[in-house]
Amino acid sequence: MEIKLLKENYNIEKLYQDFASGNITENADYISNESVHIPSDTNFPIYFAKAHNSFEDFKEAIQVLKKSYIDTDRDIHLSRRFWHSFLTLYKRAYIIEKYPEVLESKKNFTNIVLKKFDWENYIYKCVLAAEYIKDRGFDSEAEEVKFMKVIYSNFDLYNYIIKYNVFRNGNFIINFLTAIDEEGLSDKLKKKIKNRSDLGKDERYGRRVIFEMNKNYPIIMAPFLDKVELKKEIHKFLKMYD
Template sequence: MQVRLLKEGYKKDEKLYNAFIGGSLSNNDDFFSDEIIEIEEAPDFPIYMAKGSEEEKKVDYMAAFQAISKTYIKLDRDIHFNERFWHSLLVSEKREFLLEKYPQITENYNEFSKIVIKDFDWENYIYKCILAVEYIGDSVELYYEKETYYDLIIENLDLFNYIIKYAIFRNGQFMLKILTIIKQLEVSEILKAKIKDRADLGKDERYGRRVIFELNKSYPVLMSPILDVEDLKVEFIKALSLYYDISLLESQEQTVS
């Protein structure tokens, strides 16, 4: 398959949206450059998981992880992290899929921008899924173990999002160690819960965000990205203890040991 790349500046051009909705966009020289990327296959997968029930979101995330791990992740990294490649692929080859899966994009340009040509950063769902697949795929070999870690990411999306905002934490080994600690301590529900009775914090602070905030604040005095799991667990619990009564966790640790 040949993916012809959009011309620069396409995200500010509402004519692109009108041509996409009207079905006249494909191979239109007004929008596409002469640059072409060759790929072998391009399966459909969910690209937007902001709406729906928790179970629906989980199904969509797992479908995205599987499609990306089987195909797109095998492309060169400068392709699968190329914003223009993804937006070009979506508008030129995925129109019917997108209209069926996300009919709200026909309502207005803002919905289209939010779902189809969203900036390719930590808030973009394709970007998140690629990072997750890279992190787990590079470090975990057995399929059932990958599924376990994918489940942990889905259960801890708020924390995952917060981690990938920080460049120093954006690596697979750190993410895998954090997920391992969460699994060992069984703290998923705690980490995504809102912090109450702390007037000094924001209105929507979560325990998991504050843990990562504390680890980031202590860097580089504390080189948390390169600590082993056990040492990182100590620092993780220490950071959590600043906001949460960890006596129950400590009791659990003593029971396990």
């Protein structure tokens, strides 16, 4: 399927007005002459906040991305321009049905459809998860879903991990999140750290563990540790804040 691309510096206000009114046409002045080809245009959930906070949607997004999108070049499936073009120009009906609040304001539209393509963007989070799962080669779909649940149960920590380039590594993320799941540390890592005036107001144990791993890299090569060694490092850094 050919996907036409938006211009690099398109007019968001005009794009939103045309999206809301259903008046987007192929010769609109915010559409470029460039295009890319993808093998599938299968719908999948793109937003998991507020009323849309659903593990089933999260799982569906990763499964569809893994099956239908991540075999494209990474220049495509990790491109802000591609996803913004694809969603606004080709997925209007699905988005309005699934996320009707996009028609209420440009703010909602931007937050759900045109969000910056980084660790805060839900498609970005799911694309990385789909890549990690595919590269790992789990033994069964049940094992894949189990890991998706681990990510979903530790979403804040997952977000924090993928902010760091050095930790944006499939083996590390799978081993790290699986380790804290096996050690029963999810609740602990979500908790605020108390009685530490030297830290920020909303410091969490999990974030500090990742902070310490990043600070100690490359002395401690956390991204390349196996699960057993990661468990030792996690407990070591946790003790620093207890």
